[in-house]
Amino acid sequence: MPTVGNGADLAHLHLLLNHFPTIGTILVFGVLLIGLVRRNEHIQKVGFEAIFLIALATLPVYISGNAAADVLTGAAGVSTDAIATHNDAALASLIMMAMTGAFAWFALWRLRRNGRLTNGLTWTVLVLAALTIAAVSLAANLGGAIRHPEIQGGQYAGLFGSATGGSALISAAGVRNYESQHPYAWPISETLHFIGMSLMFGVLMIVNFRLVGWVRGMSFASVHRLLPFGMIGFGINFMTGMFFFIAKPEQYIYNVAFHWKLILLMLAGATYLVLTVYDEAWALTASAEASLAGKLLGGSALVLWIGVMYFGRMLPYIGSSF
Amino acid sequence: MLTSLAHSAFSTWLLQSDSIWAYPIVLTLHTFAMMVLAGAALVIDLRLLGFADEIPLPTVVPLFRALWGAFAISAVTGTILFIATADTRGRQLLFWIKLALVALGLVTAVMIRRRSVRGDVEAVAKSDAVKRLAIVSVFAWLAAITAGRFLAYIP
Numbered sequence: 001m002p003t004v005g006n007g008a009d010l011a012h013l014h015l016l017l018n019h020f021p022t023i024g025t026i027l028v029f030g031v032l033l034i035g036l037v038r039r040n041e042h043i044q045k046v047g048f049e050a051i052f053l054i055a056l057a058t059l060p061v062y063i064s065g066n067a068a069a070d071v072l073t074g075a076a077g078v079s080t081d082a083i084a085t086h087n088d089a090a091l092a093s094l095i096m097m098a099m100t101g102a103f104a105w106f107a108l109w110r111l112r113r114n115g116r117l118t119n120g121l122t123w124t125v126l127v128l129a130a131l132t133i134a135a136v137s138l139a140a141n142l143g144g145a146i147r148h149p150e151i152q153g154g155q156y157a158g159l160f161g162s163a164t165g166g167s168a169l170i171s172a173a174g175v176r177n178y179e180s181q182h183p184y185a186w187p188i189s190e191t192l193h194f195i196g197m198s199l200m201f202g203v204l205m206i207v208n209f210r211l212v213g214w215v216r217g218m219s220f221a222s223v224h225r226l227l228p229f230g231m232i233g234f235g236i237n238f239m240t241g242m243f244f245f246i247a248k249p250e251q252y253i254y255n256v257a258f259h260w261k262l263i264l265l266m267l268a269g270a271t272y273l274v275l276t277v278y279d280e281a282w283a284l285t286a287s288a289e290a291s292l293a294g295k296l297l298g299g300s301a302l303v304l305w306i307g308v309m310y311f312g313r314m315l316p317y318i319g320s321s322f
Numbered sequence: 323m324l325t326s327l328a329h330s331a332f333s334t335w336l337l338q339s340d341s342i343w344a345y346p347i348v349l350t351l352h353t354f355a356m357m358v359l360a361g362a363a364l365v366i367d368l369r370l371l372g373f374a375d376e377i378p379l380p381t382v383v384p385l386f387r388a389l390w391g392a393f394a395i396s397a398v399t400g401t402i403l404f405i406a407t408a409d410t411r412g413r414q415l416l417f418w419i420k421l422a423l424v425a426l427g428l429v430t431a432v433m434i435r436r437r438s439v440r441g442d443v444e445a446v447a448k449s450d451a452v453k454r455l456a457i458v459s460v461f462a463w464l465a466a467i468t469a470g471r472f473l474a475y476i477p
Contacts, residue, residue, distance in 0.1 A: 186475075187471060187472055187474075187475040190471050190474075190475075191467060191468045191471040191472070194353075194356070194357075194467050194470075194471055195360075195464055195467055195468075197357055197361075198356065198357050198360035198361045198364060198463070198467065199361065199364055200361075201357045201358065201361035202360070202361030202362055202363070202364045202365035202368075203361075203365055204361075205358070205361055205362060205365065205385060205388060206365050206377075206382070206385060209384055209385070209388075214384050215381055215382070215384050215385070216381065217378055217380070217381040218376075218377050218378055218381045219376070221376075222374055222376035222377045223374060223377065224374065225373045225374040226365065226368060226369075226373060226374045229365075229368060229373070286378075306354065309350075309353065309354060309357060310350060310354075313346075313349065313350040313353045313354075314342065314346060314350060316346075317342050317345075317346035318342060318346075
């Protein structure tokens with residue numbers, strides 16, 4: 001199995017990707033605002049799509065941050081408290097970002113059903129995006145305080161107070177403690193992870209079988225009300241998966257199977273967005289056959305999710321870090 | 323007999339080989355089959371419970387095919403996994419409960435399939451009897467997954 005990178009590469013990736021949730025969310029907030037002011041649904045739609053993709057990309061930002069922390073721990077002039085505080089702020093940002101992404105997807109799904117956007121939903125996403133920007137800015141500021149000697153003399157380096165790990169509303173250490181004190185938390189999360197996976201794959205099967213042509217005689221649009229169940233399955237697996245990672249990061253950070261799982265997860269997640277917004281698919285009547293592009297989309301979505309499952313199940317065997 | 327199965331040359335190879343083509347791939351195929359089997363059943367159940375009722379019931383027949391194909395894979399891989407750990411699994415009550423739950427899920431699937439492809443399908447789909455079957459099916463698969471997962475953690 002080709003490796004994705006060593007600790008330094010992952011730390012490098014963290015520095016590259018962390019601009020998506022920070023700068024990216026600010027830009028998309030602007031796009032959404034313009035869409036609202038101009039009453040232009042198309043611009044709003046672009047904003048929702050971009051937020052969903054940024055939320056997806058935030059997952060590897062958080063994950064690679066743990067590798068960066070591992071590489072930096074023990075280096076001269078680096079405070080482990082500063083890292084822990086940044087980590088907790090990053091966790092809060094990840095949760096905010098995921099909620100914003102979920103609501104953006106919900107807005108796109110509603111648009112698909114009603115043919116028009118409701119202002120209430122756009123405002124909800126806008127407010128969530130604003131809160132996410134606040135959370136991510138805090139995390140970014142605390143991250144910059146870990147090792148950037150060139151800004152330490154400035155008045156904004158410690159803008160959000162000094163680093164005191166453990167005082168946050170939600171903390172990685174708190175999650176780890178919870179897991180170590182509740183022996184059934186892990187098996188219950190594993191059970192939920194498998195149930196979420198089945199629920200999501202069931203929805204993916206009927207949707208993508210229709211595109212590929214294995215299911216015929218129904219319009220594509222008739223699957224509409226099933227899509228949120230796929231999203232619920234994804235949400236369950238996002239939460240339980242993060243619980244595993246935060247409780248035992250050492251099992252995952254350098255695990256090559258985990259790296260491939262994440263790469264496939266990014267692509268598979270993107271196919272879920274494409275399925276939601278792909279006009280040609282939604283126009284398919286009961287008897288119509290999807291174009292070659294539609295069939296390829298349906299087939300690749302199934303293959304990608306099976307790949308995510310494969311590397312997930314193989315985590316203890318390919319990466320051998322358990 | 324359980325012990326001799328677990329101590330057979332095949333079991334020793336399966337459990338002790340370093341190759342991912344031994345125990346890991348059998349386990350992964352079992353998981354894949356579970357995902358397809360429970361996934362197909364759950365999405366059919368959702369349809370019967372009234373979600374996405376624009377989907378004509380007879381069109382979900384390919385999902386039943388996926389369900390039975392997945393069951394075939396899970397039966398074969400499950401048997402292999404059982405042989406390898408027969409002495410511990412065979413004595414776990416939870417293991418037999420899991421098999422009973424899978425059987426319940428499969429019987430329900432047969433009953434649902436029989437009612438959803440022939441006759442006045444749409445009237446049947448709206449009937450309380452089919453909705454009750456769908457609820458039993460959801461329970462059976464969620465409980466079977468739970469039992470299967472906990473087998474790995476309960477001694």
